[in-house]
Amino acid sequence: MSGEIRVTGVRRVYEIGAGGSLTALDDVDLTVETGTFVSVIGPSGCGKSTLLRAVAGLETPDAGQITVGGLTPERAAADKMLGLVPQTPALLPWLSVLKNVSLPKKVNRRKGRTTADMVDLLSKAGLGDVMHKLPSQISGGMQQRAAIVRAFGLHPDVLLMDEPFSALDEFTREALQEQLLDLWDELKATVLFITHSVSEAVRLSDRIVVMAPRPGRITDVIDIDLPRPRGQALLKTPEFHAYEDLVRDRLRGAFHYANAIAS
Numbered sequence: 001m002s003g004e005i006r007v008t009g010v011r012r013v014y015e016i017g018a019g020g021s022l023t024a025l026d027d028v029d030l031t032v033e034t035g036t037f038v039s040v041i042g043p044s045g046c047g048k049s050t051l052l053r054a055v056a057g058l059e060t061p062d063a064g065q066i067t068v069g070g071l072t073p074e075r076a077a078a079d080k081m082l083g084l085v086p087q088t089p090a091l092l093p094w095l096s097v098l099k100n101v102s103l104p105k106k107v108n109r110r111k112g113r114t115t116a117d118m119v120d121l122l123s124k125a126g127l128g129d130v131m132h133k134l135p136s137q138i139s140g141g142m143q144q145r146a147a148i149v150r151a152f153g154l155h156p157d158v159l160l161m162d163e164p165f166s167a168l169d170e171f172t173r174e175a176l177q178e179q180l181l182d183l184w185d186e187l188k189a190t191v192l193f194i195t196h197s198v199s200e201a202v203r204l205s206d207r208i209v210v211m212a213p214r215p216g217r218i219t220d221v222i223d224i225d226l227p228r229p230r231g232q233a234l235l236k237t238p239e240f241h242a243y244e245d246l247v248r249d250r251l252r253g254a255f256h257y258a259n260a261i262a263s
């Protein structure tokens with residue numbers, strides 16, 4: 001139960017001026033079981049970030065219920081059960097990489113790791129040689145890796161990731177996917193991951209949730225039954241491509257709909 005995310009009948013409506021409203025989430029039901037990796041994919045505006053923010057306790061649904069480990073998201077966040085990795089790494093520019101990733105330890109001594117643990121995690125993430133540098137002295141890919149290590153530093157039960165690799169080139173992205181999977185395998189957390197990339201979703205996930213917009217809703221849930229660990233070689237197998245095709249087919253419907261309402 002400790003890391004289960006349960007979303008039941010969630011609705012979120014935004015007022016958009018002149019008496020208009022936009023239903024960003026409509027009757028969304030989703031259970032992410034403890035320790036599983038679930039990705040959410042769908043066209044722009046289908047409510048992915050709204051859903052993630054609601055699970056993080058940063059957004060209050062107008063109807064329905066969300067629990068994280070049986071608690072309200074606000075309580076789970078206060079208990080440091082949640083880790084959040086945003087699209088941009090948001091490291092503090094005046095602190096070294098090591099000091100940045102060690103911050104949660106200082107903020108929350110109860111659950112945080114020791115500095116030695118963080119040094120070890122940074123080394124595992126390939127950042128051992130740059131841990132004393134400032135964020136501006138390392139690449140964007142390294143900065144994002146540091147942000148992921150920082151999130152794991154709190155030893156969260158649940159990790160919420162909003163397109164963390166979207167600003168990176170394809171090869172860096174693939175390398176980071178592998179490192180994320182290694183960290184996840186070692187540290188165990190329930191992960192809710194937003195992406196626009198079909199191959200990324202297939203590689204990382206136990207389950208992929210497909211959403212469509214207006215109203216933002218879940219249109220499909222696809223279990224990914226591929227063996228782990230999912231190294232580079234897996235990306236070339238027919239089984240992997242078959243899952244990519246399946247997800248693309250299911251997504252196509254959501255995109256047709258999105259384009260129809262936009263035109």
Ligand SMILES: Nc1ncnc2c1ncn2[C@@H]1O[C@H](COP(=O)(O)OP(=O)(O)OP(=O)(O)O)[C@@H](O)[C@H]1O
Binds near residue numbers: 022
């Ligand atoms: N604070 C807000 N006020 C009004 N409308 C909002 C607000 N936040 C989001 N929206 C609208 O709600 C819908 C869902 O937004 P959301 O950011 O969750 O979509 P998304 O699927 O994450 O999109 P993207 O892939 O582009 O990040 C969009 O139409 C967006 O414009």
